[in-house]
Amino acid sequence: MTTMETSKNMSTSNILPTTNVASLEARGIHAWFGSHHVLSDINLDFAPSTVTALIGPSGCGKSTFIRTLNRMHEFIPGAAMAGEVLLDGKDVYAPGTDVTKIRLKIGMVFQKPNPFPSMSIGENVLSGLKLAQLKVANKDDLLEECLERAGLWKEVKDRLNAHGGSLSGGQQQRLCIARALAVSPQVLVMDEPCSALDPGSTLKVEETISQLKASMTIIIVTHNMQQAARVSDYTAFFLSDGGPGQMIEYAPTSDIFSRPQDQRTENYVTGRFG
Amino acid sequence: MSTEVSPALNITPRVISTQPRRSDKVFRGVVTAGGLSSLLILGLIALFLGWRGFDVMRTQGISFITSSDWSISTDDLGNVVESNFGLAAMLVGTILCALIAVVIALPISVFSALFLNFYAPNWLKRILVSTIDMMAAFPSILFGIWGFLVLMPSVEYWAKLLHKYLGFIPIFDIKVPVYTRSPFVAGVVLAIMIIPIITSVSREVFSQAPLDRIQAAYALGATRWAMIKAVVIPHGRSGVIGGAMLGLGRAMGETVAVFTVLNIVFQINWQMLLGAGGNVASLIILKFGDASPYEINALMGAGLVLFILTLIVNGIANQIVKRTGKSGR
Numbered sequence: 001m002t003t004m005e006t007s008k009n010m011s012t013s014n015i016l017p018t019t020n021v022a023s024l025e026a027r028g029i030h031a032w033f034g035s036h037h038v039l040s041d042i043n044l045d046f047a048p049s050t051v052t053a054l055i056g057p058s059g060c061g062k063s064t065f066i067r068t069l070n071r072m073h074e075f076i077p078g079a080a081m082a083g084e085v086l087l088d089g090k091d092v093y094a095p096g097t098d099v100t101k102i103r104l105k106i107g108m109v110f111q112k113p114n115p116f117p118s119m120s121i122g123e124n125v126l127s128g129l130k131l132a133q134l135k136v137a138n139k140d141d142l143l144e145e146c147l148e149r150a151g152l153w154k155e156v157k158d159r160l161n162a163h164g165g166s167l168s169g170g171q172q173q174r175l176c177i178a179r180a181l182a183v184s185p186q187v188l189v190m191d192e193p194c195s196a197l198d199p200g201s202t203l204k205v206e207e208t209i210s211q212l213k214a215s216m217t218i219i220i221v222t223h224n225m226q227q228a229a230r231v232s233d234y235t236a237f238f239l240s241d242g243g244p245g246q247m248i249e250y251a252p253t254s255d256i257f258s259r260p261q262d263q264r265t266e267n268y269v270t271g272r273f274g
Numbered sequence: 275m276s277t278e279v280s281p282a283l284n285i286t287p288r289v290i291s292t293q294p295r296r297s298d299k300v301f302r303g304v305v306t307a308g309g310l311s312s313l314l315i316l317g318l319i320a321l322f323l324g325w326r327g328f329d330v331m332r333t334q335g336i337s338f339i340t341s342s343d344w345s346i347s348t349d350d351l352g353n354v355v356e357s358n359f360g361l362a363a364m365l366v367g368t369i370l371c372a373l374i375a376v377v378i379a380l381p382i383s384v385f386s387a388l389f390l391n392f393y394a395p396n397w398l399k400r401i402l403v404s405t406i407d408m409m410a411a412f413p414s415i416l417f418g419i420w421g422f423l424v425l426m427p428s429v430e431y432w433a434k435l436l437h438k439y440l441g442f443i444p445i446f447d448i449k450v451p452v453y454t455r456s457p458f459v460a461g462v463v464l465a466i467m468i469i470p471i472i473t474s475v476s477r478e479v480f481s482q483a484p485l486d487r488i489q490a491a492y493a494l495g496a497t498r499w500a501m502i503k504a505v506v507i508p509h510g511r512s513g514v515i516g517g518a519m520l521g522l523g524r525a526m527g528e529t530v531a532v533f534t535v536l537n538i539v540f541q542i543n544w545q546m547l548l549g550a551g552g553n554v555a556s557l558i559i560l561k562f563g564d565a566s567p568y569e570i571n572a573l574m575g576a577g578l579v580l581f582i583l584t585l586i587v588n589g590i591a592n593q594i595v596k597r598t599g600k601s602g603r
Contacts (some may be wrong), residue, residue, distance in 0.1 A: 072493060104495035114486040118508035131504055133497035176490070183494060 021216055022088045022105065022186035024069065029083035030244070031064050031073060039064050040244035042083070044236055047185070051209060051218040053228035053253065056238035056268070061245025062221045063111075065238070066189045069219070070106035071099050087187070101257040104132055107185030111192040113172035115164030115179070122160035124175055128183035142182060144183040150178035151208045170201020177208060188212065194227065205229050225269055229257050237265045288511045317367040320581055327575025330568070334359050339579060344540050344557070361579055363542045367457060367552035368580070371532060372525035374461025374546060378451050379469045380518050387471075387476035388502060403477075410470035418534030421463035426535065433547045445546050452549035455537035460551065463531050468521035475517030479510035512595045519591030523584050529555035553582040 024046040031039035039061040044054050054062045067073040068081050071092060085092045092102045115124045129136055136142050143160070147153040152174040156167070164175055173193060180188060190209075194202040202224075209218060209231050222228050228235050235256040237249045246274050249256065249265045260266040267273055283347050294302070331338050341360025349355050386406070430453045437453075440446040483506040491501035532553045538560055539550035558573045566574060 070493065072489065075489065075492065100495045103493055108493040109495075110486060110490065112486055114454055114484075114490045116487060116490070116504060116508075127491075127504060128494035131491055131494050131500045133500070152591075179490075179494065 020186055023048050024106070024187050024217055024219075025084075025086040025089075026065070026069065027084040029065060029068055029085070030081060031061065031068055032078075032080040033076065034078040037244040038240075039068075039081075040071065040246050042247050044247065044250060046217050046219055047234075048217050049213055049215075050233045050252060051213055051220060051231055052231035052236065052244060053235045054219065054221045054236050054238060055223070055225060055228050056245070056248075057273070058223075059245075060238040060240040063191050064240050064245070066108075066191060066219055066221055069187075069189055070103050070108055072103070072108065098118075100132060100211060104128075104134075104183050105185055106187040106189060107180035107183065109173070109177055109180055109188065112196055113169055113176050115167075115172050115175050117163070117165055119164060119165055120161045121156050121160040121167070124164045125178045125182050128179060132183060134183060140203045146181045147175075149181055149208070149212065150174045151204050151211075152178055157160040168201070170197045170204065173197055173201065173205060174208065176204070181212070187217045187219070190218065191223050193222060202227070225257075226270075229253060237262075239264055239266060239268070276348055287445060313403075320578065323578035323581065325550075325572045326571050327578050330357075330572040331575045333357075333577075334575075338575065339365060342540050342542055346566065346572075348566060350369075352566065354566070354568050357568065357572070359569075359575070360540075361557075361576055363540050364552040364554045364557045364576070365579070365583065366542050366544065367536075368526050368554050368583070370457045370544065370546060371460045371464055371551065371553055374520050375382070375464035375468055375525040376518055376522050378462060378465035379472055379521055380514075382465075383469050383472035383517070383521075384476050384514060386473050387480050388506070390473075390477055391480045392498060392502060392506070396602060406470045406473050410474075412526050414467060414528060414531040415534065417463055417467050418531035420534045421459060421466075421531065425462060426454055426459055429462055430454055433458055434485040437547050445544055446549045448545050450548065453547060455535060457536065457543070457551040458546045460532045460553070461535040461546065463535055464525040464528055467528065467531060468524050470523045471524060472514075472517045475520065476510065476514045479513030479517075480506050483509040516591065516595045519588060519594075522587060522591070526553075526584055526587065527555055527580065528553075529559050532556045533559050555584075 026042055026044045026046075029039060029042040030037070042061075042065055044052070054065065056062055064073060068087050069092075073079050073081055073121060081093075087102070087105060091097075092106075104241075115121075116127055120125060122143055125143050126139060128134070129139075144153060144157075145158060147259065152171060155171060156162075156175075159166075164172060167175060173196070177193070194205050197205065204229065212218060220228075220231065232253045235251065235253040236247055237256065237260075238245050239248045240246070249262045251261070256265065257269055260269060290510045334341075337360055339361050341358070342363040343358040343360045346357040346359075347355045355454060386402075390402055433456065436446050436458075437448050441448070487505045487509075488501060491505050496504065533556035536551050536553065536556060537549045538552045538556060540552070541550065543550045554576050558576060561569060561573055
């Protein structure tokens with residue numbers, strides 16, 4: 001729990017609006033790829049300023065689920081969904097909703113670090129402003145702020161004009177986190193953000209997550225159960241028994257790992273399968 | 275014996291050899307033959323052109339590419355009395371027409387490639403792709419006739435407009451009001467002919483833009499156009515330039531279509547709206563029919579010059595592609 005303690009030392013942001021932490025609720029989410037039903041009736045509440053971990057074996061629909069939250073699911077041809085995703089009570093799928101605004105409010109960090117190769121480190125961090133045509137008073141301050149919060153500032157402050165590709169994998173992933181922070185999202189979804197990283201970088205990202213919690217709601221998909229135990233407040237266990245993925249159990253993280261209610265959850269968290 | 279002695283000086287790298295299998299050797303032979311044959315054919319053509327044109331080019335010297343005179347007079351027996359062969363006007367015309375074509379075709383092609391990849395619904399995409407491919411297979415004489423009969427009257431209107439408002443720029447200026455059969459008309463016809471190749475190359479490189487970067491842009495609240503500017507265009511830039519150079523090469527070598535629409539005049543003309551111009555390939559078709567053997571040799575020399583010009587342009591293109599290629603990926 002050392003990572004939790006560092007979060008208390010964090011200086012509060014004076015540039016980014018930190019007051020607008022939002023709640024996110026998923027209501028009866030189903031998802032399909034073509035006629036293939038991959039996710040069935042997921043109901044989950046994400047309270048403001050909490051970290052929720054989604055665990056479960058591969059193919060159980062965790063990634064699909066988080067991609068329905070920020071409307072990235074619909075990019076896949078043939079993808080469909082049902083249900084509602086309420087961001088502060090408003091359905092993100094409501095007709096007339098500007099989908100780009102939704103994705104600004106619900107930021108995303110991907111499994112594989114994906115900085116823009118044509119941009120420098122600094123440009124990468126600020127790329128969201130350009131992409132979403134946002135104006136910011138002081139770009140330099142924002143740049144430092146985001147890199148600081150992503151735990152990367154010290155390592156890159158002298159080479160902000162270098163290419164993003166010149167960083168190590170772990171640094172690239174933190175660069176992607178900094179990039180997501182620059183547009184000040186209310187919710188951050190992370191799809192196995194550490195699966196391509198070494199243990200040292202993983203630790204750094206986990207520290208970052210713990211620090212970010214104060215200013216946003218975080219949802220993280222992970223295959224690493226120790227990671228779920230370390231960083232999250234709540235854990236949801238997903239499982240597919242050959243059919244569509246379902247949520248088997250949802251509870252405070254300590255309960256999931258110490259006294260799971262469902263036998264399947266216990267089997268999974270104790271490493272008997274998956 | 276001490277093992278402390280530094281061994282570095284005594285050790286040489288091992289020679290590593292691989293023994294290819296028989297089937298591998300055969301296959302390597304087949305593909306090598308295939309790869310070298312195009313080089314061989316091209317080399318033989320260049321050699322043939324040089325051999326036939328050598329005499330003329332030696333007599334003319336540097337004026338073969340610097341003068342703009344093309345005349346030959348023979349006595350009653352068919353002996354050459356006097357000859358003057360200069361390609362300058364044709365070379366300028368070749369470059370001018372091809373550049374006009376690329377300047378017009380490039381934006382159209384890039385936008386159609388972007389439309390096809392990122393905006394068009396699937397059914398429309400299928401129809402458009404096969405239409406564009408068909409355009410590439412269309413005989414060039416038909417483009418030429420269409421350009422002459424249909425395009426020319428309307429291009430005249432646009433040419434006058436360009437002259438009126440942009441006449442202060444030298445290439446849009448015009449001294450004699452002759453607007454038909456100009457390099458501009460030829461350029462427009464050529465543009466239509468090279469749109470398919472540039473579009474299909476652009477479409478290919480745009481479709482290879484990395485999906486995870488595209489998703490990263492969308493996840494940051496990008497609109498489609500913002501995503502294209504940030505990810506797809508930087509990724510495809512060098513490929514698009516390569517496609518444009520392919521188009522430029524095709525436009526420089528195009529014969530029949532240019533011959534049909536262009537008024538071939540042996541005088542250097544940079545005024546693209548003026549009805550006078552030329553193109554090496556159309557010069558050859560113009561003169562080839564009733565040329566004496568000696569003049570045919572001159573035309574072969576002209577072919578060699580065009581060949582070299584195309585090589586130079588392609589070389590420059592490769593350099594540009596190499597230089598822009600690094601930043602985008």
